[in-house]
Amino acid sequence: MSPASHSKKPKPAxxxxxxxxxxxxxxxILDAALASFTERGFEAARMEDIAKAAGISKAAIYLYFPxxxxxxxxxxxxxxxxxxxxxxxxxxxxxxxxxxxLRMLATAAAHRMADPKVLAVPRLVISISGRFPEIADxxxxxxVTKARAALESLIDAGKAKGVIRDVDTKAATRAFIGPFxxxxxxxxVLRGETALGDPQKLVEQQFDILLNGLERRA
Amino acid sequence: MSPASHSKKPKPAxxxxxxxxxxxxxxxILDAALASFTERGFEAARMEDIAKAAGISKAAIYLYFPxxxxxxxxxxxxxxxxxxxxxxxxxxxxxxxxxxxLRMLATAAAHRMADPKVLAVPRLVISISGRFPEIADxxxxxxVTKARAALESLIDAGKAKGVIRDVDTKAATRAFIGPFxxxxxxxxVLRGETALGDPQKLVEQQFDILLNGLERRA
Amino acid sequence: MSPASHSKKPKPAxxxxxxxxxxxxxxxILDAALASFTERGFEAARMEDIAKAAGISKAAIYLYFPxxxxxxxxxxxxxxxxxxxxxxxxxxxxxxxxxxxLRMLATAAAHRMADPKVLAVPRLVISISGRFPEIADxxxxxxVTKARAALESLIDAGKAKGVIRDVDTKAATRAFIGPFxxxxxxxxVLRGETALGDPQKLVEQQFDILLNGLERRA
Amino acid sequence: MSPASHSKKPKPAxxxxxxxxxxxxxxxILDAALASFTERGFEAARMEDIAKAAGISKAAIYLYFPxxxxxxxxxxxxxxxxxxxxxxxxxxxxxxxxxxxLRMLATAAAHRMADPKVLAVPRLVISISGRFPEIADxxxxxxVTKARAALESLIDAGKAKGVIRDVDTKAATRAFIGPFxxxxxxxxVLRGETALGDPQKLVEQQFDILLNGLERRA
DNA sequence: TATGAATGAGTCTTCATTCAT
DNA sequence: AATGAATGAAGACTCATTCAT
Numbered sequence: 032m033s034p035a036s037h038s039k040k041p042k043p044a045x046x047x048x049x050x051x052x053x054x055x056x057x058x059x060i061l062d063a064a065l066a067s068f069t070e071r072g073f074e075a076a077r078m079e080d081i082a083k084a085a086g087i088s089k090a091a092i093y094l095y096f097p098x099x100x101x102x103x104x105x106x107x108x109x110x111x112x113x114x115x116x117x118x119x120x121x122x123x124x125x126x127x128x129x130x131x132x133l134r135m136l137a138t139a140a141a142h143r144m145a146d147p148k149v150l151a152v153p154r155l156v157i158s159i160s161g162r163f164p165e166i167a168d169x170x171x172x173x174x175v176t177k178a179r180a181a182l183e184s185l186i187d188a189g190k191a192k193g194v195i196r197d198v199d200t201k202a203a204t205r206a207f208i209g210p211f212x213x214x215x216x217x218x219x220v221l222r223g224e225t226a227l228g229d230p231q232k233l234v235e236q237q238f239d240i241l242l243n244g245l246e247r248r249a
Numbered sequence: 250m251s252p253a254s255h256s257k258k259p260k261p262a263x264x265x266x267x268x269x270x271x272x273x274x275x276x277x278i279l280d281a282a283l284a285s286f287t288e289r290g291f292e293a294a295r296m297e298d299i300a301k302a303a304g305i306s307k308a309a310i311y312l313y314f315p316x317x318x319x320x321x322x323x324x325x326x327x328x329x330x331x332x333x334x335x336x337x338x339x340x341x342x343x344x345x346x347x348x349x350x351l352r353m354l355a356t357a358a359a360h361r362m363a364d365p366k367v368l369a370v371p372r373l374v375i376s377i378s379g380r381f382p383e384i385a386d387x388x389x390x391x392x393v394t395k396a397r398a399a400l401e402s403l404i405d406a407g408k409a410k411g412v413i414r415d416v417d418t419k420a421a422t423r424a425f426i427g428p429f430x431x432x433x434x435x436x437x438v439l440r441g442e443t444a445l446g447d448p449q450k451l452v453e454q455q456f457d458i459l460l461n462g463l464e465r466r467a
Numbered sequence: 468m469s470p471a472s473h474s475k476k477p478k479p480a481x482x483x484x485x486x487x488x489x490x491x492x493x494x495x496i497l498d499a500a501l502a503s504f505t506e507r508g509f510e511a512a513r514m515e516d517i518a519k520a521a522g523i524s525k526a527a528i529y530l531y532f533p534x535x536x537x538x539x540x541x542x543x544x545x546x547x548x549x550x551x552x553x554x555x556x557x558x559x560x561x562x563x564x565x566x567x568x569l570r571m572l573a574t575a576a577a578h579r580m581a582d583p584k585v586l587a588v589p590r591l592v593i594s595i596s597g598r599f600p601e602i603a604d605x606x607x608x609x610x611v612t613k614a615r616a617a618l619e620s621l622i623d624a625g626k627a628k629g630v631i632r633d634v635d636t637k638a639a640t641r642a643f644i645g646p647f648x649x650x651x652x653x654x655x656v657l658r659g660e661t662a663l664g665d666p667q668k669l670v671e672q673q674f675d676i677l678l679n680g681l682e683r684r685a
Numbered sequence: 686m687s688p689a690s691h692s693k694k695p696k697p698a699x700x701x702x703x704x705x706x707x708x709x710x711x712x713x714i715l716d717a718a719l720a721s722f723t724e725r726g727f728e729a730a731r732m733e734d735i736a737k738a739a740g741i742s743k744a745a746i747y748l749y750f751p752x753x754x755x756x757x758x759x760x761x762x763x764x765x766x767x768x769x770x771x772x773x774x775x776x777x778x779x780x781x782x783x784x785x786x787l788r789m790l791a792t793a794a795a796h797r798m799a800d801p802k803v804l805a806v807p808r809l810v811i812s813i814s815g816r817f818p819e820i821a822d823x824x825x826x827x828x829v830t831k832a833r834a835a836l837e838s839l840i841d842a843g844k845a846k847g848v849i850r851d852v853d854t855k856a857a858t859r860a861f862i863g864p865f866x867x868x869x870x871x872x873x874v875l876r877g878e879t880a881l882g883d884p885q886k887l888v889e890q891q892f893d894i895l896l897n898g899l900e901r902r903a
Numbered sequence: 904t905a906t907g908a909a910t911g912a913g914t915c916t917t918c919a920t921t922c923a924t
Numbered sequence: 925a926a927t928g929a930a931t932g933a934a935g936a937c938t939c940a941t942t943c944a945t
Binding site: 509590593594600634642648649652656659676681683 | 723724811812814816818822830852857860864865866876877893900901
Binding site: 274306307308312 | 928929930931932
């Protein structure tokens, strides 16, 4: 799938300065849409609300996107693009000291997770995956797969360097991502109380187990 | 919250065999609804489709549930009740050998996860949590919290017995649940290929890391 | 129109004593229907409510009447029949002393008006007259026209006897009925406070004006 | 009660001529609604019909009124407002010669009664009074009570001036209104034949009795 | 570019009526 | 005679989308 097949992406190139504002419109719409979609779900979100949140009229959305579905697609695409790139950069940068890199990654993730908006897109993807499987595919291919790949390369590097045991790489990836993913869902989706206002603590605890395991050894 | 306020469940006790049918109706409807809700989302699911899937007319649903929302609530409640109980039983049964109990729990979970329907309710809860936070609360309170509690008691038991290191219990719980949850999402929601047709393998790999950690030690 | 063309009027004549009860059914239904129709209007009244009020099941109504409309027709017919007869009796009985007869009629009317149910049928007729003009016609022909005729014959008798001035008979009829009709609407339909708990007082006041006029004469 | 809570009446002041249309809409809708409600009753009237009669689409009604009920309320309110005012004006104007004023009032009423539409609102109120008593209250308070008050002040003025006998004022009011109200119902609701194409004749006859009474005096 | 007005295509929900027992 | 279960048809209301300006 290629989300964002909305045919009217209006960028005729050189526009006078005083029209810059309207160039920002699509993004404003997308932000408003993300908020609405997350809060009420794709179906229940009303174009009118999105418009209001974006500060324009309902009809104006159609100047930028041909349909509600197109807004969704553009939204996913827009929010996804940066992520894939960052994952690869981080992986590359961390080759020298993979354990340290993982720890930094986890710290960064824990900090970002404090912001509920970070989960917005994944939640949205989960909630519409039944109805629009192509979007799930798109998200998997462009985000999750790449993130996993980045992590796997770090882990493999760690194994090569001898600082990581000879574990199953995919399993190690799951072990790394899983707890954070779960905590995020717990906090922001299920609205459970986080034991830890301090993300740093979350990372430490998780890494303690991740690196040393649970079992008491002699 | 008490989801499932469908007021008309008629059970006057001893009905002739050939009328039993109507007693089964609510459950049939709930099953059909779960399928529809998961596949298309709560909003997009049409009562007509649910009815058709349950083999009755649209209007007949309203003999058993006063509204679409009530169907949703009844659904959550019905699917949740058994879970909470099982969690506590398992925990109790495993006090003697907590590590073994955890391993068995993981194995059971891995096996059940092969069935996409197992994720149906959690997915549904995630997808409507924005719109109906009370349902998220209900699910957290009645399912996730109890499952966590059961796991925590096992882990604490392990620590008491000296077979588990002195780790943060909540973190250990996350480390236990997270990877499975993540793998389930990957497979059934994001439709990613599972490397492992064999759930047993998944458990082993995950436990290898969980118990022994990642770090190579001297 | 012939209201009450419901084909299944079930009266096969000689029924065992223990079935008497079911013979009363049609009337109970009609009473319940009148209450419902008056309270909520013909359209808004639900067969289910009528049934409940009559102490039977919804389906049972259809054993006696083929449709909701038929219930309405039977109802009007049933409530109307006695009235026409009484009007003529009263008129006949009053020929000897018409003024006294009118006064007695008014007194009787005033007393009955204390009971809101008396207005039930007229209200019903008014409220459905737009939709079912035949019913309005039926009511006019069988009730109002006959009542007017009875009054007119009394007034004519009074004129013949010389106790009533040579006024327009129809106008006199209006002058007689109008104030009571208006007061009834005011009290029971518009829910206005009656100045008079005492119907007798209403009659006296009205007759004072009716007989003596408003104008002060020398 | 404050019927007519339709929140979206858009009047941002100076609109181009060719858009005035939309300003007239609410009234057009109300007129169409009154016709439909009177003809078929509130429940039986379909929004689609009202829309068609107003020359717009069903959905368009909802641009101006949030619900069918709101249309009803707005309707009552709109039709009621002018009446109350007029009653008071007339009363005030007639203080000098109350008998003449009453006669003129009656004449005006008789003429207006020739138009079936004049009864539309009262009929509507009667037909829904069971279901929506607040509307009956509203109508009583804002129309009937005021009209009565106006008449009563005229009658009291007549008594003060010595041109009207010392009768019960409320009774005199009923005697004045009643016959016209009854005749209107007879003609337009019960579809009875009016003896009088000539409203003037109706007034004369009625006043003959009203002023001089029925009884023959020596 | 921008929008207020308008609508067609739905969806939930209700209810008179029928059916099987 | 009686009823619980079931349904077809209909109606209020919503909303993505289009149109006129």
